[in-house]
Amino acid sequence: LSETESLLKFKKSLIIGRAGALESWDRKNPPCKWIGVLCHNGYVWGLRLENIELLGSLDIEALMGLKSLRSLSFMNNKLKGPFPEFKKLGALKSIYLSNNQYDVKIPRDAFEGMGWLKKLYLEQNKFSGEIPMSVATIPKLLEFRIDGNRFTGQIPEFTHELNMSNFSNNALSGPIPKILSRMDQKMFEGNKGLCGKPLDSECYSPYNISPEHKASSKKKSSKFFYIVAAVVAALLAILIILGIIIMLCRRKRNKQPLLSQEPGPSSLQKRAGIQEGDKGQSSCHSLKPTTKRMTHTTKLSFLRDDKGKFELQDLLKASAEILGSGCFGASYKTVLSSGSMMVVKRFKHMNTVGTEEFQENMKRLGRLRHGNLLPIVAYYYKKEEKLFVCDFVEKGSLAAHLHGHKSLGQPSLDWPTRFNIVKGVGRGLLYLHQNLPSLMAPHGHLKSSNVLLNENYEPLLTDYGLIPMIDEESAQELMVAYKSPEYLKHSRVTKKTDVWGLGILILETLTGKLPECFQQADKKSEHDMASWVNSIFQGEWTQELFDQEMGKTNNSEAEILKLLRIGLSCCEVDVEKRLDIREAVEKMEDLMKEREGDDDFYSTYASEADGRSSRGVSSEGINFSWNDSSHQGIK
Numbered sequence: 001l002s003e004t005e006s007l008l009k010f011k012k013s014l015i016i017g018r019a020g021a022l023e024s025w026d027r028k029n030p031p032c033k034w035i036g037v038l039c040h041n042g043y044v045w046g047l048r049l050e051n052i053e054l055l056g057s058l059d060i061e062a063l064m065g066l067k068s069l070r071s072l073s074f075m076n077n078k079l080k081g082p083f084p085e086f087k088k089l090g091a092l093k094s095i096y097l098s099n100n101q102y103d104v105k106i107p108r109d110a111f112e113g114m115g116w117l118k119k120l121y122l123e124q125n126k127f128s129g130e131i132p133m134s135v136a137t138i139p140k141l142l143e144f145r146i147d148g149n150r151f152t153g154q155i156p157e158f159t160h161e162l163n164m165s166n167f168s169n170n171a172l173s174g175p176i177p178k179i180l181s182r183m184d185q186k187m188f189e190g191n192k193g194l195c196g197k198p199l200d201s202e203c204y205s206p207y208n209i210s211p212e213h214k215a216s217s218k219k220k221s222s223k224f225f226y227i228v229a230a231v232v233a234a235l236l237a238i239l240i241i242l243g244i245i246i247m248l249c250r251r252k253r254n255k256q257p258l259l260s261q262e263p264g265p266s267s268l269q270k271r272a273g274i275q276e277g278d279k280g281q282s283s284c285h286s287l288k289p290t291t292k293r294m295t296h297t298t299k300l301s302f303l304r305d306d307k308g309k310f311e312l313q314d315l316l317k318a319s320a321e322i323l324g325s326g327c328f329g330a331s332y333k334t335v336l337s338s339g340s341m342m343v344v345k346r347f348k349h350m351n352t353v354g355t356e357e358f359q360e361n362m363k364r365l366g367r368l369r370h371g372n373l374l375p376i377v378a379y380y381y382k383k384e385e386k387l388f389v390c391d392f393v394e395k396g397s398l399a400a401h402l403h404g405h406k407s408l409g410q411p412s413l414d415w416p417t418r419f420n421i422v423k424g425v426g427r428g429l430l431y432l433h434q435n436l437p438s439l440m441a442p443h444g445h446l447k448s449s450n451v452l453l454n455e456n457y458e459p460l461l462t463d464y465g466l467i468p469m470i471d472e473e474s475a476q477e478l479m480v481a482y483k484s485p486e487y488l489k490h491s492r493v494t495k496k497t498d499v500w501g502l503g504i505l506i507l508e509t510l511t512g513k514l515p516e517c518f519q520q521a522d523k524k525s526e527h528d529m530a531s532w533v534n535s536i537f538q539g540e541w542t543q544e545l546f547d548q549e550m551g552k553t554n555n556s557e558a559e560i561l562k563l564l565r566i567g568l569s570c571c572e573v574d575v576e577k578r579l580d581i582r583e584a585v586e587k588m589e590d591l592m593k594e595r596e597g598d599d600d601f602y603s604t605y606a607s608e609a610d611g612r613s614s615r616g617v618s619s620e621g622i623n624f625s626w627n628d629s630s631h632q633g634i635k
């Protein structure tokens with residue numbers, strides 16, 4: 001459809017309360033002359049339909065023909081209905097829905113794929129439910145307002161700081177994420193359950209308890225105490241009886257393990273109908289088949305409840321697909337009856353860790369919330385069997401994209417996407433360091449197959465926080481942290497060991513080469529990817545060093561060199577001279593800020609996500625000489 005036809009189709013879908021408001025929308029004149037249509041170089045880049053008493057819902061699909069559309073404002077109307085599917089317009093930079101009558105929940109994935117969105121204004125509606133998780137991972141988001149709605153639940157962990165945000169006057173609860181703690185208090189006022197900085201109320205438990213609540217609960221507490229004591233006593237009696245029954249049953253079962261005696265994946269595999277030929281690559285261990293079948297109910301321990309509760313058998317009912325077999329065991333993809341795609345990872349080499357220690361560590365991992373970490377949904381613990389369950393991540397691993405994209409039939413990752421990925425990895429790593437301070441290397445196993453990419457190509461770290469649970473000998477043999485120079489030379493692992501892992505990941509991402517290829521059979525050798533890069537890099541652009549498939553944008557050579565230097569500073573052999581994780585992330589953020597406002601910094605995936613190419617993002621199409629100040633007219 002032409003721009004004229006698309007706009008007329010959109011007009012037809014609108015219910016306009018103010019008579020004659022869009023009279024100028026007529027084939028007689030070009031759309032750039034129509035009221036509320038903003039153009040640049042003859043193309044429509046914005047719609048500003050404010051204060052015209054728009055009723056009903058918005059038909060976003062009608063606007064998909066406007067390839068240069070970057071800004072939408074429907075402020076001060078009476079719009080209602082389902083949340084508009086803005087993500088179909090993946091190149092939008094600003095959305096203004098302020099002061100309307102939306103009273104729905106916004107779907108969790110409403111903003112997925114919106115890699116260009118900078119401004120999102122949803123204030124003064126009646127939106128309810130949780131703030132959608134996909135908002136927190138919009139990579140370029142700078143301004144976000146939801147004040148004066150009915151949002152509930154916690155504020156999600158944003159992946160970066162915002163220039164401006166307002167969460168006031170909702171029903172939000174729980175701790176304010178650290179990354180927002182420097183904002184003005186006023187932006188959080190009017191939410192009784194929120195706690196933590198910048199508010200004065202401290203978080204005592206996951207949720208703050210208000211002073212009134214404390215006073216009234218004191219009065220009630222003595223009466224309550226007797227009731228609780230009676231209930232606890234009754235429960236204890238029931239538990240003891242149940243315990244005795246379970247013990248008797250177990251004895252009868254003759255100590256048969258729940259999945260199989262064989263620590264390989266094959267019972268799962270057989271159960272799931274996986275053929276021997278389907279096994280994928282095994283990097284460390286081969287899989288051995290077994291004929292034992294799982295016959296008992298297996299109780300999973302849940303760390304999150306957003307997927308509902310299910311049993312291990314539910315995961316195995318459907319046919320499963322083996323994703324690969326790593327150093328610790330194999331990973332399987334399977335589908336729950338709800339349609340959710342899950343991954344079950346089987347862990348070997350966790351035999352010396354005791355139940356309590358294991359569960360303590362899992363709880364600690366379960367408390368982590370960050371947009372660049374893949375959460376563990378549930379786990380299964382038995383002496384002879386340890387399984388982790390998490391979401392299936394659509395685009396697979398960074399390793400597959402860097403080294404196997406051709407066999408996957410996918411285009412190679414371009415430079416902006418690669419930069420965004422390593423930046424996200426750094427942010428995830430920094431969060432782990434802040435929240436798992438007691439671990440010597442809070443990730444410990446950072447490598448490109450443990451960086452998964454969601455549909456927006458945002459990185460999600462996996463297999464983090466494992467060091468305390470892996471048997472020491474196996475850890476030394478298999479885990480990335482133990483391949484660092486400080487471990488090989490001095491048998492030391494420190495916080496900066498993770499930074500070395502980040503450095504190697506940066507070099508791998510820029511060169512497209514596999515780090516394993518540089519490791520010598522002799523593990524004590526100092527030869528690694530960093531020393532290879534150092535031997536070639538003379539401070540200037542060197543063709544042979546970089547993966548030619550990442551392509552170029554304006555200035556990309558200079559930026560790529562800057563990132564390479566950051567990577568090398570993370571790979572300093574001398575731990576004292578090596579950057580710490582905060583410095584590494586800050587350097588990447590600075591590089592990002594230099595890029596801010598440069599709209600040529602375009603990722604091919606941003607437009608592919610909504611299945612269309614955009615004139616505005618190609619080098620020969622319109623340029624982005626208009627900047628966000630031109631949006632001032634809209635807001």
Ligand SMILES: Nc1ncnc2c1ncn2[C@@H]1O[C@H](COP(=O)(O)OP(=O)(O)OP(=O)(O)O)[C@@H](O)[C@H]1O
Nearest residue numbers: 323324325326327328330331343391392393397449
């Ligand atoms: N949740 C997931 N979603 C999509 N792919 C996954 C998921 N978890 C793992 N994978 C992929 O499955 C494959 C096997 O993963 P697995 O974690 O078992 O081994 P690995 O990462 O290769 O090695 P290691 O065991 O040392 O971590 C890898 O390619 C990994 O990227």
